[in-house]
Amino acid sequence: MELNVVDLSRLQFAMTALYHFLFVPLTLGLSILLAIMETVYVMTGRRIWRQMTKFWGVLFGINFAIGVSTGIVMEFQFGMNWSYYSHYVGDIFGAPLAIEGLMAFFLEATFVGLFFFGWDRLSKVGHLITTWAVALGSNLSALWILIANGWMQNPAGAAFNPQTMRMEVADFYEVLTNPVAQAKFVHTVSAGYVTASIFVLGVSAWYLLKGRHVELAKRSMTVAASFGLAAALSVVVLGDESGYLTTEHQKMKLAAIEAMWETEPAPAAFTAFGLPSMKDRETHFAVRIPWAMGLIATRSLTTQIPGIDQLTERAEDRIKSGIVAFDALQKIRAAGSSAAVSDADRKAFEDNGADLGYALLLKRYVDDPRTATPEQIKAAAWDTVPSVPTLFWSFRIMVGLGLFFIALMATFFWLSARRTLDRYRGLLWIAVLAIPLPWIAAEFGWVVAEIGRQPWIIEGVLPTAAAVSSLGAATVLTTIVGFVCIYTVLIVIEMALMLRAIRKGPEPDEEPEAELIPANLVAAE
Structure with missing residues (x-):
């Protein structure tokens, strides 16, 4: 098979991003759980809570160190493999990354050091x-x-400048308050809280099965079950909000997730099971739940959800509009100065400029979109359909695991309330075996988010194929092999360190518990 720079660049970024996200959710969730445990320690003065904070802190530190190294590499790829993307949208995309590095990362990294080395140097508070x-x-x-x-999913607060051939910030506040970004943030961090909760729950369950560190394990399970249940429920609620916004901003993604080939009368049914076929453009053996999708996606009984066929027809219209914008853009650039641009060309670009990205989809077939045939326009319109089977099953696996997490957390929350956490060994084994499941759900979530956006690197603005660097396929393939080798070594090291720390267990903490000294003895002294 012919090596394709675009596909190889996508493969490399997908591998590094999915690998990096193995560490992100645990970092997000464990940091909050550590803060909760230490808060209890400061409020009660009980040594066991300090011991818990330090033990889970060690696991947090191992995970944090590997996560930072992989995250830095991932960001460098924007310059290495996606240089035209960086040129085209660097004014907008670079600002949040810079703020993240200058403010959030340095804040986190500085206080991580104080967390580990400040136990005997700082006051409790x-x-x-x-x-x-x-x-x-x-x-x-x-x-x-x-x-x-x-x-990238919803390019709000930006506008294309035909003179510089770049996207530029029009309203930075709109970029910050982008509803898609806010929904993704709360949904992602909630998923991280679930991941950490199940990790703590599973490791603690293993201690109970082995009869080791029982008091620490029971308290850890109580915190994890309580926090995890709230987080698991919030993931469902916030995921629903994210899906609702997808209906508004990424209609093709939603149609692909539901394998909805044709527009249905409102309210649309939800396809619980089926075998979508890109070749046949239909879903075989579909099992549908009436009205469910209409209620979930539109929160109404009257709003229609467009199907893939209708959306590709809209894409054809937008490609034709984009060709007009492309032609006007070439004339504007040929004019040389703003004063020399004719009113007709300026108006043509203003009226059709929002569809310029759709004309760039034709670059796959012709060098000049203006020379595209009707057949090529139709083919480019169907290129806007992502892999329906991939999205259909990824979404359902993610949702199914999310419902399982709610049931698991609710069960252990109930057991902790009854103080019977160690009574049912079968449930403890389920908790242990469930440890990897949140990562699987999270990775499938990113598959839905990112494959669902294809063929766009920026939804409706810049096709992925137009964003790559001018590299040879052999060069990209070599770096992929290098990343695979290095990251394999890193994951082996990380797993070995984590397992070693878990087997070793918490260090004994010799700090005296002031509240255990009877008040009358203090007075007698």
């Missing part, structure tokens, strides 16, 4: 503030990254 600062920095990092990613 001072160290607690440090721990909450770590949690704040972790979540702020996610906020700015997701503002950047959300802008």
